[in-house]
Amino acid sequence: MTAKEILKYLQAGERTALIKRADEVRKEHCGNKVILRGLIEFSNYCARNCLYCGLRRDNGSLRRYRMKPSEIIKASYGACEEGMKTLVLQSGDDFYYGVDDIRGIIKDIKKRFPDTAITLSVGERPDDEYKAFFNCGADRYLLRHETMNERLYKKLHPGQSLKERIRILEFLRKTGYQVGAGCVVGLPGQAIEDLRGDILFLQDFQPDMIGIGPFIPQSNTPLAESSIASVDFALKVIALARVVTKNSHMPATTALATLDEGCGHILGLNAGCNVIMVNFTPSKLKKDYAIYDNKVSVSLKRAEAAVLKSGREVTFERGDSLKR
Numbered sequence: 594m595t596a597k598e599i600l601k602y603l604q605a606g607e608r609t610a611l612i613k614r615a616d617e618v619r620k621e622h623c624g625n626k627v628i629l630r631g632l633i634e635f636s637n638y639c640a641r642n643c644l645y646c647g648l649r650r651d652n653g654s655l656r657r658y659r660m661k662p663s664e665i666i667k668a669s670y671g672a673c674e675e676g677m678k679t680l681v682l683q684s685g686d687d688f689y690y691g692v693d694d695i696r697g698i699i700k701d702i703k704k705r706f707p708d709t710a711i712t713l714s715v716g717e718r719p720d721d722e723y724k725a726f727f728n729c730g731a732d733r734y735l736l737r738h739e740t741m742n743e744r745l746y747k748k749l750h751p752g753q754s755l756k757e758r759i760r761i762l763e764f765l766r767k768t769g770y771q772v773g774a775g776c777v778v779g780l781p782g783q784a785i786e787d788l789r790g791d792i793l794f795l796q797d798f799q800p801d802m803i804g805i806g807p808f809i810p811q812s813n814t815p816l817a818e819s820s821i822a823s824v825d826f827a828l829k830v831i832a833l834a835r836v837v838t839k840n841s842h843m844p845a846t847t848a849l850a851t852l853d854e855g856c857g858h859i860l861g862l863n864a865g866c867n868v869i870m871v872n873f874t875p876s877k878l879k880k881d882y883a884i885y886d887n888k889v890s891v892s893l894k895r896a897e898a899a900v901l902k903s904g905r906e907v908t909f910e911r912g913d914s915l916k917r
């Protein structure tokens with residue numbers, strides 16, 4: 594798509610034709626199955642201070658937790674025993690866990706469940722650590738680019754740069770990972786033209802996986818008073834991402850389900866998504882992974898019900914990249 598076409602879709606009041614097109618592209622390139630992946634949020638400590646995120650370093654009112662490696666492994670086994678063939682291990686940028694800790698976790702899971710894909714989502718780390726994780730069995734890495742507007746990126750992520758973020762994404766791909774990028778829709782200060790930049794980036798980079806979620810404020814952040822993003826607009830951005838990337842794996846995000854508890858997942862699945870993340874974080878910790886307010890917890894039952902309601906079929910397969 595050209596920049597002009599993308600902008601036209603983003604500005605249009607009508608979105609039905611775009612959503613329909615995205616659904617057709619998804620069907621042709623990804624099939625009808627919806628892949629379920631198991632998510633474990635193992636630490637809510639973060640060294641960064643992103644303005645929109647409840648895990649930010651300066652949020653003193655968050656009850657912090659760190660799971661021990663043995664607890665992460667136990668939760669991972671639990672998810673695998675429920676049938677998950679992909680585990681997404683996620684945390685804030687928490688350097689408490691050294692290379693050996695994370696390598697030990699990966700190796701243990703791979704030894705017991707060799708067919709399970711491991712996705713890491715542990716933020717920005719030195720290049721040699723990415724290599725070490727990959728060499729001991731990590732398969733995929735999620736690192737949303739957040740926004741392609743350099744000025745806005747800098748404002749929202751003190752001390753970080755978009756240039757470095759993109760460099761890391763390229764490095765991860767070169768290392769051999771299946772790579773996930775993605776953006777937030779409706780960030781305070783974000784213009785429609787910025788989202789056009791996000792779609793153009795996704796079209797150019799062709800990530801193996803894409804996560805796009807609507808902005809939801811978190812009460813203990815500097816952006817607490819900002820407006821919640823529109824679900825309809827987020828769906829347009831998701832649909833455009835599907836059209837320009839064709840076969841990237843795209844989750845109907847938990848943020849969509851949070852904004853529309855009854856239909857969020859279904860709306861995402863209808864707009865081009867083909868994945869749902871099921872939360873296997875231990876129950877007593879879930880509510881403390883408070884990246885935004887009122888984040889719902891997606892159980893296996895809930896994910897299966899959404900897939901069923903959307904008229905699609907659940908699959909527990911690994912769901913490796915369709916781009917290779």
Ligand code: SF4
Nearest residue numbers: 639641643646649685
């Ligand atoms: S968005 Fe990520 S890096 Fe930023 S504060 Fe939240 S968890 Fe940390």
